[in-house]
Amino acid sequence: MNSDSESLQNQLIAWLLAKKAQTNDPKLVNCEENEGVEHINQTAAALNGGAFELRCLPRTIQLGEIPTVQERFQAVVKRRLQTQIQNHPPLFPWEAQLIEYPECLDKPALELVPVWGWAVQQSKLNLPIHLPERIFQQLLEKCQAMIASSIPLGAKLVAAVESLFPEEYQTLNDLAGIVLRSPSRSDALETMPNLESDYSDLQPQQQMALSLLAAKQLLENLTLPVSxxxxxxxxxxxxxxxxxxxxxxxxxxxxxxxxxxxxxxxxxxxxxxxxxxxxxxxxxxxxxxxxxxxxxxxxxxxxxxxxxxxxxxxxxxxxxxxxxx
The missing domain is CATH 2.60.40 (Immunoglobulin-like)
Structure with a gap:
């Protein structure tokens, strides 16, 4: 009786050791985690004479796949951050809650002094048409650059206006003579018919005459003759x-x-x-x-x-x- 018990015990231990060796096999893993796998094993064993057992190869990560995993992880994090920012936008340090600001203000809170404050003088000149500020500023800069020069007034006028009308030197010379001989602005521009109300609407010769007239008055304003x-x-x-x-x-x-x-x-x-x-x-x-x-x-x-x-x-x-x- 004892011998039979010892024999049975030895067989049980041998069977358990065999099962443990199969379980610890690093290359094979029983796929018993899925529901109904035992039935699939039994069916497969029946079809193959009882000697078949379904097993799964382990999923291993190769070295070349690590950057791919990192890129996917970063993409997921980026999407989550974007979603969080959209749902909860960040606030400025002075804000306690999200505020909608208007795209433009009806009235400025502060009136700033223009960057180029000398241009207001144009309103005091005796000109029939208001010059664009860019042109007036350029004329004033040219006049100031040559105000102390000893060259004749006609040459100063042409030099002040020439950069506005390149390759028109002869026409400017002719018109400068008319401006110098004319006692008033109407005489200087009487040869330019159809004078419109905007500088951009003038003909090129009208623009030249108007610019020469403005330069003449600027030079006169900047000259202080005493005797x-x-x-x-x-x-x-x-x-x-x-x-x-x-x-x-x-x-x-x-x-x-x-x-x-x-x-x-x-x-x-x-x-x-x-x-x-x-x-x-x-x-x-x-x-x-x-x-x-x-x-x-x-x-x-x-x-x-x-x-x-x-x-x-x-x-x-x-x-x-x-x-x-």
Whole structure:
């Protein structure tokens, strides 16, 4: 009896060890996780004489598949982040909740001074048509660049306008002669019929004549002529910050001469009066009066007066003073 029990026990242990060896096989795994697999095994065994057992090969990841897995993982994360941002948009630091801002404001909260404040002076010129600001600014820059030059006025006009009408030098020369001989703007433009109400509607020759007329008036505005018989001249220049007023006085006492410039400034400014051998500079920290003067000035010598208002433009406005006897 004991021998039979020991024999049975040995057979049971041997059977268990055999089952464990099959279970621990690293290359084969029983597919008993799926529902109904035992029935499939039995059916397959019956068809193959009872010797068939269904098994599955393990799914292993090859080295070449790792980047693919990473790309898929990143794509999933990206989609989830996009969804989260759409559902919960981020807020600015000053916002406590999501706010819809209008695309445009009906009225600006703050009126800013234009970048180029000297252009307002155009409204004081005697022109039949308003020039585009870009053209007026270019004309003023050209006029200031040659204001102190000794070349004739007609050549200055052509040089100021020439860049606007390239390859039209002869036509500009002819029209400059008409502008110089004409005492008024109507005479300068009477040869240009059908004058419209907008600069872009004008014919090329009409645009040339109008630009030459504007350049002539700008040069006149920027020139401050004084003499012993006419020692005082006053000029006003309209800016976006207010009116700039200049008073130039040419004082003579025997052999002693002096140039004195008084300015009424709409804003804090720097005023510089300069000749060949001397200069005088004054600076104000607030609107108001400011004056500069030069002694021992010489007749027929050119003196430049620069007025710098940084609040409206980084470039100063340049005037020229030529005292005569």
């Amino acid at each position: 012993a018989t006419n020692p005082l001249v006053e000029r006003q220049w309209l800016t976006s910050a207010g009116v700039l007023t200049l008073k130039v006085e040419y004082q003579t006492q025997g052999q002693l001469t002096k140039l004195r410039v008084e300015t009424e400034l709409p804003f804090k400014a720097i005023v510089n009066l300069q000749g060949d051998a001397a200069q005088a500079t004054a600076e104000s920290s607030s609107p108001g009066c400011l004056s500069v003067e030069l002694h021992n000035t010489q007749p027929n010598q050119t003196y430049t007066l620069e007025v710098e208002l940084k609040e409206i433009d980084q470039q100063p406005l340049v005037f020229v003073i030529v005292p005569t006897l």
